[in-house]
Amino acid sequence: MTDDGLPCDALLLRLPRTRPDRLETAQRLSQLPAWTALACHIGRGAWSDDSQCGWLYMPLARRLAVSAETLDALQACAGSHARVSRLELLQQLQGASHGQAAPFHYAVEMTPQPGFEDELQQWYDTEHLPGLARVPGCVQAQRWWNHDSGPKSLACYDLVSTQTLGSPAWLAVRNTPWSARMRPHFTQTRRTMFEATRNAGSP
Numbered sequence: 001m002t003d004d005g006l007p008c009d010a011l012l013l014r015l016p017r018t019r020p021d022r023l024e025t026a027q028r029l030s031q032l033p034a035w036t037a038l039a040c041h042i043g044r045g046a047w048s049d050d051s052q053c054g055w056l057y058m059p060l061a062r063r064l065a066v067s068a069e070t071l072d073a074l075q076a077c078a079g080s081h082a083r084v085s086r087l088e089l090l091q092q093l094q095g096a097s098h099g100q101a102a103p104f105h106y107a108v109e110m111t112p113q114p115g116f117e118d119e120l121q122q123w124y125d126t127e128h129l130p131g132l133a134r135v136p137g138c139v140q141a142q143r144w145w146n147h148d149s150g151p152k153s154l155a156c157y158d159l160v161s162t163q164t165l166g167s168p169a170w171l172a173v174r175n176t177p178w179s180a181r182m183r184p185h186f187t188q189t190r191r192t193m194f195e196a197t198r199n200a201g202s203p
Contacts, residue, residue, distance in 0.1 A: 005065030006147045009089040011040060011058040011074065014149070015082050020045030020054040020197055028077050029058075034070045046105040046194030055107075055194065063089075071148065085148035090121070091129050095138035095158070102139040102158035105194040106165065109151040110186040120153065123182050131173035132157060137164030151188040162193060 015025060026042050029035050039061035046055045066086050075084045112120040124143055133141040139158040146154050157164075164170055173179070 005067045006086055007063055007088045008038075008066040008086040008147070009060055009063050010043070010087045010144070011038075011060075012085045012087050012144075012146070012154075013056040013058060013078060013082060014085070015054040015056065017052050017081075018054050019047045020056040025078055025082055026056055026058070029074060032073060032077055034073045038064060038066065038070070044105070045197035046107075047197055048192050048194045051192055053192075054197075055105075057087075083149045085146050085150060087144040087146055087154065089142065090145055091125060091141075091143040093129060093133040093141045095133045095140050096136045097139045097160050100139055100160050102160060103196050104159040104162055105156060105196045106159055106162075107154060107156045107192045107194065108190070109146070109154050109192075110189040111151045111153065113185040113187055116182070116185040120182065120185075123178055124153075124155065127176065127178055128173065129155065131176075132170065135164060135167060135169040135173065137161055137167065137170075151190060158196070165193075 013020075013026065013029075018025070020026075030040075030042070040058050041061075043057040043059045045057075047053075071084060071086060075082075078084050129141050129143055132138060137160045139160060141157050142155070144154040144156070146152050159165075
């Protein structure tokens with residue numbers, strides 16, 4: 001890896017076959033000088049029974065340029081089965097159900113086809129993410145750009161219930177003319193429903 005530093009607001013740790021509330025890997029990472037330099041902390045975790053994979057978000061205290069060398073040090077500590085990615089926060093919106101418990105975390109990952117990245121950003125910024133955030137049952141909506149492993153675009157939604165995805169209000173946002181025009185230009189699409197796990201330090 002050769003980049004001199006890419007904008008990063010959080011790290012995403014993917015843990016195949018490991019629930020993120022079992023924090024041995026995160027605890028090892030927290031001992032690294034690179035972790036201390038980033039002022040990183042252990043945030044929300046999520047687990048998918050279907051994919052048998054755990055995710056752990058690790059927010060930075062502020063946006064920093066994180067180098068490939070730093071990422072390699074974190075990856076080496078995480079181990080060969082885990083994956084560490086630098087995430088750049090593009091959008092964060094309170095949902096219609098802000099303040100309610102959100103036991104589910106729904107993630108949509110994809111990479112836009114060449115030539116469609118600018119329109120993708122406009123679609124998400126002005127229509128798609130605000131529209132889904134306004135649906136009852138959505139507690140928070142976020143969008144990240146993944147600089148490393150996995151598809152490039154990550155949109156995620158903290159939900160009161162999995163039934164939110166099938167509600168008429170949610171489906172209406174998904175089925176707009178602009179959405180229909182954009183969806184054929186998605187590649188590497190992954191949609192995963194996670195069960196949210198307790199944050200580290202939660203009682």
